[in-house]
Amino acid sequence: MSQTSLRNRMLEAFRRRMFFLIGLIAAVFMILLIQTVNLQLIQGETYKQRARMNMENYIPISASRGEMYDRNFKIGGGNVVIVSNRPSFNITTIPASFKSKEEMAAVIRPLCGLLKISYDEVMSDIRSRNPWERVVIREDIGFDTIVVIASNQHRFPNIDWEDAPVRVYNYSNMFSHTVGYIGAISPAEYKRLRDSGYRHYQKIGKSGLEGEYDSLLRGTDGHYRRVVDVRNRIEGEEVGLQAVAGDNVVLSIDFEVQKAAWEAMKDLKGSCIVVKPHTGEVIALVSRPDFDPNMVISKNNAKIIEELNTDKNKPFLNRAIQSKYPPASTFKIVTSIAALEEDKWNPNLTFHCPGKYTLKGFIDKDFFCYDAHGTLDMYWAIAKSCSVYFYQLGYKIGPTIILKYADYFGLADKTGIDLPGETQGFLPTKKWKLKTFGQQWFDGDTVNLSIGQGFVSVTPIEMANLVSAIVNGGIIMRPHLVNEVLSPDNKKVLKKTEPRKLREIPLSPMTLDTLRQGMRLAVKSGTAARLSYLKVPIAGKTGTAQTRSKRKDDYSQHAWFVGYAPFDGPVENAVAVVVMIEYGVAGAVSAVPIAERVFAKMISLGYF
């Protein structure tokens, strides 16, 4: 009896446990089924895409980047091509397409030998990237090397090549700061621009017009579609998407003028800007020292970029728009305008210059002029750049009015020129001084300000705008470097840059006339007399800024020339020129000869 009941109990236990296991089996099959549903039905599309990615090898077709021409572009050739492209190839691979690291090494190592590059560098580059994305092993490969790889394809599985035109800067250094250069897209740029269609293997404009107009110049890459198996044996190939070339651009720059200015500034440090005040077109923009963009984009550019970056002369700096300096005597233009407009000052009123000006105060302080000019009116004060005249004028009208006019001319604002990285000048205020130095605004500060010394600083492009305002009756146009955007075949003008008014300062005709006459007098028999012999009447103003430089081997002076021509011609023809030489001798000595070469060139080109 007990025997049977024990048997029954054990049989019962056995059945219970079997049913438990059957439940477990059912649950496990349920989980397997759910995961199958998840992979095939829910995520099916994603995996279909990845399967396509596996077998369809997309080989990019680089779009041809837009070319750049100078302002005299005409359909039908004979144009100055500033930037163009030459055909070349890239060697690429997708690291994840190799089955193992050993297999990858077995292919990459002999390839590096063939391409004469360091295996370790290539591998460290590959390791730092997403293995599913295409990596460029080497750029700028000639056709002969491609032939070698193509005829030995079994030895180089998973290795592809693609057309990759190389950018050519035909005038090397001459346009380094205007045109800029391109480079591999950085991880930060890629992150920012991924959604705008940029790809990690593409180039991007890094500076200058290449950077500013990148979206127009770059075009759209296409791709070949290759169906391949895991050993990269090609089953078929077709053009999946045609590349669309980038748009070409016509610059407002005149090659000849740029060349004259660039050559004139050989071995100097500084910048030269030539603008048409009527439209804002920049005819020339030179910054020295410069660099060769062809070297920056070349194969082993890391070292060259490093050298340029650490060069104490900062060749990468576009001094025309990215450096600010004390405006010095050129700022007397602003002081004059402020006095004439706001203080009922009459240009015929005189001050006496005994060679120095003594500011009365708790302790008397002397401010010097470079000469004893005697008694002079405003025309002669501008022409001779007499500081004592402006000390007294500035002291009389006070800093508020001067700064107000400096601000009207945008000396503390970016001009909005179509170049990246522009900086703006600085105008001090009483509040700023109190905050920064914990000091009141002294009369000495006012006196310094009136001749453009002290805390005030401006960029050369802002000074170009100031001159433009005088030429253009108080209107400042936004400066720009691109005149037209052309279709890739140059047959259609896609976009024309319309001149855009940046500022309008209501200046009375008397004010304008006084400044023009004064600046004309400076050329006829003043500080810029060297320009007087030119056939076209020129007006200008020099400046010599004292800097706080402690360097002994450099002149501690910056030389300025700001001017325009023709003095009395039609506004449409007028051209404003700003020359700024760092650590030059006085403005008249260093800056004026540059302006002379530029004006002479423009006269011979028939600008006036």
Place this chain on the structure above:
Amino acid sequence: MLRRNEIYKIDYVLIAAVMAVIVIGILMIYSAGFDPIDRTNSGLYKRQIVWFIIGFILMLMMTFVRYKSLGDYCLYIYFFVLLLVIFTTFFGTPIRNTRAWLNFGYFSIQPSEFMKLAVVIVLAKYLELRERDIRHLRELLVPTAVTAAPVLFVLMQPDFGTAMVFIPVLFAMLFIGGADVSHLVAVISIATIALIFPMALTYREWVADQDASIIVSFFQDYNLLFSVAGFLLLVSITTYILHFFLIKKIFRKIYIPSIVVSFGLFFSVVIMRFLKDYQKKRILVFLNPDLDPHGSGYNVIQSKIAIGSGGFFGKGFLNGSQAQLGFLPEKSSDFIFPVIAEEWGFAGAVILLGLLCLIVLRGAQIALEAKDKFGALLAAGISSIFFFHILINVGMVLGIMPVTGLPLSFVSYGGSNLLVGMISVGILINIRMNKFVY
């Protein structure tokens, strides 16, 4: 011998399901061996057909033999196969650095596949004999030793996947054989505790989420872990002694969990100490295959792509890009399921899973209906071999189990696996036929 009227007692449902799965397998091995560029076939499917024919004969033979005699000769069977396994471990033909095969020229045999069945037979016999005493802990010693011996040698081959299958099979049989559940739970808990912390630590180390947390720094300090394990051991010994003299239920509730935790912590320190870097990496790649798209992660990624891209109706026979263009690794053996899922889609995958499920559940039913304990345990053990193979293999290709390299029963290419499978089915049929004896 089989009597005329016993023909009607043959389990045609089981046979039909097994035949269907094998035919699907052969078709897929054909597809996997197909080269779409050369339009040639590796011919593996022909060998599988030969194995199938041999297997079918063996299956029929097993239905004629009295299954009880398997129990009578279990020790001869066991030691014969074990000797083959040991011989293979030292003198087998190395294929991809694993000595798991005995080469006979035209064909080769993998004794470790047969070992699974031999172990199940011995365990079934032992558990039948010890039916009444099996609740005692000491009775678990023999089954453990019987399983551990082949596992040790298979690990030396080294064939990690095959070795691992023995363990859940052992547990399943002990469970059905009537072992005390608390013993099984205790062992499983110790193993879980011992494994889970090294895994968690490795994951943090590699995925670089380095926030200091008290719990994690606790498990990084080996000395502290040792002290806690020792303390718990002391507590359990004390309470055990108290229990011995006072016999109060409350003490059992203290010393059992504390000894479990103590052993778990102790082993986790051992594992952390002795786990090599590449082994830690493996664990991580299992957790996130994208970390290593080249190594074992590559296989799982490609397998998931193959399965997922199949969609509902699949890409068609011989048309799976993953299988045909070679992206899928080991596609005729371990990764055969993705080939089906890719070419025949969700429909094909569900049919195959359904048939496999049917086979396993039919085996469980046969176990329930068997006329004696030996037959029941044998049927349950055979079903569990099938079940864990399916779970580990399909789980792996679906990316929810670690990559271990185990064939899918009846479907994957492989003679030994197919032969053992069909012999096992023959035994199942035999057991079922005999339920009608009374």
